Amino acid sequence: MPSSPRQFLLPASAALIDAALVLLFAAIGRDTHQRGESVFGLFDTAWPFLAGAAVGWLLARAWRAPLAAWPTGVVIWVCTVAGGMLLRLTSGHTAALAFIVVALITLAVFLLGYRLLWSLLLRLRRSARRS
Template sequence: MPKPAYFLDLAVVLLFAAAGRASHDLSDDVLGVLRTAWPFLAGMTLGWVFVALLPERVRSWWLEGLVVALCALVVGMLGRQLAGAGTALPFVLVATGVLVAGLVGWRAVAAAVAARRA
């Protein structure tokens, strides 16, 4: 995946963390957002490693997005659990929806734009 994709994924995860903090009336300072986002960012990065290991013949925009989203979700929830932060089912469900929609969604838009240009 190209470098801009990493930064788009980074933006999705940081916006997810910032929105979550805002919905709970927590501070929106950069360090607070990073404290919330770190386990999901670690998972996102692990997802990128897994995607890099995929054989070219099976790679697709949706598979790459799904791998990154699932890694961000699983590692993020494990990190929160280890840090003593909440992992209530409603949060897990919302996080799943937001991360999959964001990390797969922008790839769907990019694929549609690329197909239209071709």
């Protein structure tokens, strides 16, 4: 675990970004299906995926390299979708094949996208320094 406040900031920021993106995924889904804007409704939709993301963080030990797309981001993404779907099913909700596909794609773009963008920006910064 991080030992200084500065070492804690990056993993905490990445965890918050992941949570915010999962909430955005749930909000977009609720809006698409015109399910209303209640906070409880949003939480009811999001909690299985937030729990799956938390498991992914633990399995990947994401605090070690929170912005790495591989393997950290992939583990978090897979756990978010798989855990979210399993928890949805066990809590009485549905998980149609189309929803699973949309969740896989959307959460891949969200959870892997910003990590890949971060890696690209770091590479560009390094190459600019060498020039």
